[in-house]
Amino acid sequence: MKAIAIVGFKKSGKTTLALKIAKALINKNYRVAVLKHSSKAVEHELSDTDKFLKEVGRVALITPESTEIMFQAQWDLKDVVPLLSADFLVIEGFKSLKYFPKVYCLKDEKEKELLDDGLGIFSAGLDASLQEEGLVDYLINEEKDLSVMVELIEQKGFFLPNKNCGKCGYENCYELARAIVRDEESPKKCIYAQDYIDIKVNGKTISLNPFMSQLYQSLIYSILAPLKDIDSLEQAVIEIKADATDALIKKRDN
């Protein structure tokens, strides 16, 4: 799974940007989930729900529009993420956590200093003058900037498990995360990293669950690995050009 955190102070445009990025990734066929930080407790329309939550600690609320499962406890991100079952996690907030890359949403120079923890892949802002002054790389409400931002996020998104075991050779996940952001390492350096492949058909990313991803990967790699002309399959980009016959198209449509 890949992840990006959109961080910034109040009114910096982080919700606007997180929503635009999440929608753009969905349009590219990723299964996207948003994980949002809030300093306030959620207020429920039905006060009975709060009573159950306070007294019992675990409540599921099912309405015609949505389903909420609530626990009267703060969970760690790594415990919540598997429940979301997503290919791409867009995190809004959590600026103090340091095991995924970040986009800094800025309003001024001072905020840049406060946010900069070596995990930023770019900065973004709402005000064009910030870009003119060289403070932000991209503008949140510019469509052309959005497509560049989404491409960068696709290339550079990652999520380390925050186990801080040191088995990758780095002291903790933060040190490896910084090296990945500097393009000196790959997320695969983490011993808990899962192998994965991305499949694109006519430029469109095909969403695969972990089981199918591993199945396709072992199938493709077992065909290619014995070939002598291939130096390495690490970070390999494999192109397959296919022109389906009428019979195959008919079979699929049936």
Ligand code: SF4
């Ligand atoms: S191997 Fe490195 S990145 Fe992975 S959990 Fe351990 S310290 Fe973190």
